[in-house]
Amino acid sequence: MRKFALLILNRNAYFLLASAWLFTIAFIINNYYSGASSAPYLQSAIQKRIRQLETQIDVVARDTVQLKVFSEGTYTEQQLRKLIDLDFGIYLYKPAPYQNWSLAFWSNQQSEPNAEVIYAPDTRRLVSLRNGQYEYVRKLVPLARDSLLLIALVPIRTEYFIQNSNLQKQFVNFPQAENSVSLLETETQYPVRSIDGSALFYLEPKNRYAGQSANEWALLLEVLGVILLLIIIHNIATAICETYGVLRGILFLMVTIFFLRAMTYWFKEGLSWRAYDLFDPSIYSSNAINSSLGDLLINAFLFSWLLFFVNRKTYRFSLAEWRGKLLHWPIVAAGALMMVVITFVLAAVVQSLIADARISFNVTNFFSLDRYSFFGFVVLAMLALSYFLASTVIMRLLQPLLKGRSIVFYALMALFGLMMITFIEGSSLVELNIYVLLWLIGYIWLMRLPVVSSVDSRWSISVLLLWIFLYSVSISLIIIAENSRIELEQRKRTAEKLSLQADPTSERLLSIALTYFDNDFLYANFDRFRVESSNHYLKDSLINKNFSAYLNKYDTRIYTFDAAEKPLYNDNSVSYDTLNTIFRIEGKPTNVADMRYFEKSFDKFSYISRKMITDSAGVAVGFMFVLSEPKKYKSDALVPELFRARKDFLPDEYSPIYSYAIYNNRELVDYYNDYAFPTRLSPAQVPKASFTRRQSYNYDELWYRDDAKVVVIARRDNLWLESMTLVAYLFTTFLVLLGLFRLAAMLVRSRLRLSLIRKEMQLNLRTQVHGTIIFISLFSFLVIGAATIFFFINRYNKNKQDQLSKAIQIMTNEVQSKISSRTFFDYMLKLYEEGQNEILESLVQEVSEIHGTDINIYDTNGELRLSSNPFIYDKGILSVRMNPEAYFMIHRKRLVQVTTEEQMGGISYQSIYSPVRDDQGNAYAYLNMPSFDSQVELKKEISNFLVTIINLNAFIFLFAGVIALFITNRITSSFSLISEKMRAVSLGQHNDEIEWHRDDEIGELVTEYNKMVLKLEESAAALAKSEREGAWREMARQVAHEIKNPLTPMKLSIQYLQKATDANTGDVKQLTANVARTLVEQIDHLSKIASEFSQFANISMATNEVFDLHEILYSLSHLYNASEQVRFSWIPVNHKLMVNADRTQLNRLFTNLLQNAVEATINDDDRMVRVLEEAEDHKVLVSISDNGHGIPEAMRSKIFTPNFTTKSSGTGLGLAMSKGIVEQAKGRIWFETSEGQGTTFFVELPLINEQA
Secondary structure (H helix, E strand, C coil): CHHHHHHHHHHCHHHHHHHHHHHHHHHHHHHHCCCCCCHHHHHHHHHHHHHHHHHHHHHHHHCHHHHHHHHHCCCCHHHHHHHHCCCCEEEEEEEECCCEEEEEEECCCCCCCCHHHHCCCCCEEEEEECCEEEEEEEEEEECCCCEEEEEEEEEEEECCCCCCCCCCCEECCEHHHHHCEEEECCCCCEEEECCCCCEEEEEEECCCCCCCCCCHHHHHHHHHHHHHHHHHHHHHHHHHHHHHCHHHHHHHHHHHHHHHHHHHHHCHHHCHHHHCHHHCCCCECCCCCCCCHHHHHHHHHHHHHHHHHHHHHCCCCCCHHHCCCCCHHHHHHHHHHHHHHHHHHHHHHHHHHHHCECCCCCCCCHHHCCHHHHHHHHHHHHHHHHHHHHHHHHHHHHHHHCCCCHHHHHHHHHHHHHHHHHHCCCHHHHHHHHHHHHHHHHHHHHHCCCCCCCCCHHHHHHHHHHHHHHHHHHHHHHHHHHHHHHHHHHHHHHHHHHHHHCCCCCHHHHHHHCCCCCHHHHHHHHHHHHCHHHHHHHHHHHHHHHCHHHCCCEEEEEEEEECCCCECCCCCCCCHHHHHHHHHHHCEECCCCCEEEEEEECCEEEEEEEEEEECCCCCEEEEEEEEEEECCCCCHHHCCCCCCCHHHHCCCCCHHHEEEEEEECCEEEEEECCCCCCCECCCCCCCCCCEEEEEECCEEEEEEEECCEEEEEEEECCHHHHHHHHHHHHHHHHHHHHHHHHHHHHHHHHCCCHHHHHHHCCCCHHHHHHHHHHHHHHHHHHHHHHHHHHHHHHHHHHHHHHHHHHHHHHHHHHHHHHCCCHHHHHHHHHHHHHCCCCHHHHHHHHHHHHHCCCCEEECCCCEEEEECCCHHHHCCCCCCECCHHHHHHHHHCCCCCEEEEEEECCEEEEEEEEEEECCCCCEEEEEEEEECCHHHHHHHHHHHHHHHHHHHHHHHHHHHHHHHHHHHHHHHHHHHHHHHHHHCCCCCCCCCCCCCCCCCHHHHHHHHHHHHHHHHHHHHHHHHHHHHHHHHHHHHHHHHHHHHHHHHHHHHHHHHHHHHHHHCCCCHHHHHHHHHHHHHHHHHHHHHHHHHHHHHHCCCCCCEEEEEHHHHHHHHHHHHHCCCCCEEEEECCCCCCEEEEEHHHHHHHHHHHHHHHHHHCCCCCCCEEEEEEEEECCEEEEEEEECCCCCCHHHHHHCCCCCCCCCCCCCCCHHHHHHHHHHHCCCEEEEEEECCCEEEEEEEEECCCCCC
16 A cells, blocks of 8 residues: 555656645735635725826826816817826816806716716715716816816716616626625725725625635636646546556546535535636526536536546456346346436436526627637537547447347337436427437447447548537537527517517506506605706616616606696606696596506507605695607617617527517508518418418518517528537537647646656657648638738728718708708707707707618707707716717817717717808807717628638638548558558568659658668578578587487497497396496487477477367366476466467477476475466466576576577577467567566467457
């Protein structure tokens, strides 16, 4: 165990050190720096920003000379630019009669101080304006003769009347803070103080995580540290596999992963990373395990990691030994069940990710994708990779059991699949799983094809691309099917909503809206109507919360009056009598009390509601009217993109491909987008059922009938485009993920050692060519894409500016022709202000609708007087002041037109200004035409381009991959041919030359190779001759030496016999017998020598046959077990070892090795010989060990050399002959020895496939 622990420590030293450093640095950062989403950090950051801006305000206020210049309007463009570029608004007021202040200069049009700020006693405080919260800084600036009032508005937080993707509640410069903290005026532990130390407002954490001080950089370091710890766990599991067995290693990794993951669930309340949106259940939540997108991402990663490990470690496992046995078919059935279960589970998770998540997979609109879409694609790729690894492991293990019986396996999968479908709840899952089951059978069939399952390296890349493409298409089909189902349900709900909206007497919605307008509520809050700031805020809140369903088509306003019927800060000067007359005389009764409707046109209806607010004694304290009028514009082109609520009926990312029409009594009353709807429906066109789907060219129409109303929603069919783009996205995600996995595997194998990393980075020629071609295709995609988008932006801006310029020229001329003079214009304004005339407003609406755009008219003081879409200005989203830069250019420089880039909420747009002049050329008004949809149109063009180029690039990538495959195969096949020829080069054989008919670089290499072969043959012939001569000399010397040994005693014996005979001494007969016996013994020895040399010479003449190796080892073991001189043990494997070799030679091999082992222990008291068998990976390893004295270091290199022996006698051919026999059988032989402890000889032989 100690040795194992040291091994683990040695292998993971770098990882442990790096992980410790990462956690240490993260700890230091966490203790000294707060996280960007934590309340302490936000308190400090927001306070720091406010104080920096307050310092800048003080600098501006001290420059009295410049302020005087601005108040008098004599400033330069450079001076104006400095103030415009500030992150706060500057407003200068000059004294006016009756102790009032008159605005002389403003630096932005986002907001404007109200009367509460202008006449406030405080110098700085938080104020809530109609578009958010600001800190105002109020300073009186004394001048030589007079004084100026400087007010600076520092934006703190935006909060608009209406909330959508462009108008969001958020802290300025801290958009993510809205999810973490709230802005309060009541005291909390997080005050935000101004530069003088006074508390402006307070922050309140919205969740337990916001109060923690987790830093994002520290969290990133901690994640990297955790990854390194996971690598250490991976290495430990690998070491366990090597030391204690694969199953124990897999079990260790599995238990460790489940334990650590369970701990993150158990203690999830203490994990600060759960404060991030990735772990927000509102984004995605399926069950307790996959409770968020972040949890699903982590689970997919851990599952992929575990299966990757299992796949690598079980590669040599086989269930062949169970073939034909009792558990054969239960194992096959279990495998079929596992395949069905994991397939259904994967399909359910993918379906859940689409159905249960607020994640956009609308790849046809590039800008609808966000970071959650990115993580969604990563999760899908990881799940697919996990499934591929799991199915690979299962099918590889089952492969020996399915030979010739695949149909049974398919039948079992179909049976189990249908049984599971029978018990599944939910029609969508049942339908999905039916198709998934059919896909599974086809997938298994494809996996078992020899071409696909080939491990040939030349086709491994193409097979990989095939699998990636298959999974990309399969997942895309699930996404498209689920998106289609969800989209159809959304269209049905949208049709129902549109049907309600089209009802001219839809009292139901208004009844719900007016529910909260009861007397108790209004009386309790009526005093708030008496203060201007709270009056506007309360009205906006009431409209936004209760009349949101009507904001798209109706302009809803609330008018309040006191008990004396005097107006209380209403948006315009409509009197109580006017509204009361409309209510009592023009209004038609409805089913809702105190609500009436009156007709504006044949398809437009207005609603008016009247409430009298009384106290507990029944005395009237005031009156309230709610007036909902149809919006003035008739074309959707006039609706600014920022507020286009018609699209709010439809999913934002799909709205460009939708069109709808609303019919009442078969007459068209409203429609949206450019689809050619009929103006009147024939009786045959009216659907009989509530919902009906019809196909019309490239559109899918959904018809909804509700009594006399019919709603038609048409959706452009872009199935092929969506499918191709989804496949492209998923294909790219797979490639990136596999690249990251390969990088991670390289780091794990290198153990962060620079030398090993360099070695891992050494790519072969095939990979280099592949990588180069693919890199060029990706690089060209990036360059072409960036250049084209840049070209689009420039071209679009130029075209848009040209369009605006031409349009405003026409509109200016038209307005000038209808407003004949300044006097008439001023007269119209006065009438309009008094609320008595609508001539000028009608003119603005008429011109706006003719040209299909919004227009604004400003007076020469830069104040808005008329707008075709007053909603923006009435609700305070923009102030009524003209853009200061445009005002300077038009008013001071007297330019004929000016185009500016302006910002409103979250959208940028182009806006053009032009003066309206009289006959003398003097400007008396300024015409403005904002193009709110300019960025939307540009994004649409860029999105369409990106979708096209992504599809093209995916095709190019596939094409480049195929081209790279053939090019690399062609190049590498040439080198493979050369390497095979070089590998086959032998000194003792004829070596063929390479035929190459192309005159290229490889041809030069082949020419040099052929020259080398010729020279090699010449050298080989000379060497062979020399070796033959040397071998014959050595052999003659050895034979002479071996023959000489027995001849000497023979000669001596005969001489002794001759001498005894001559002398006639002794017993001649006995002496003759002794001499004869000696001669026979020496002759036998000579015969043995001759036999050994003959066997050595005939090793290559083998007669191979298939037999069980145990037959030889069994007979030899019986021979040595009977010997009392040695302790012999044989540990065989529990199955046959079928080999294809010469039985006689193998018998001679093991006889020789066993005899050597016995002779090596002949001088020992406790002699032991041990034979051990190991069978693995179609090979058998037989080891023969003894406990002798071992082989000296000096002799080890010569052990297998012919004629070398460690004994005092012998030919030295035994081990040389043994080596030849093993090599003839295509095996290996080697030895391990330790002096004083013994020697072990290892023989490795190949097994054939007939083992049982």
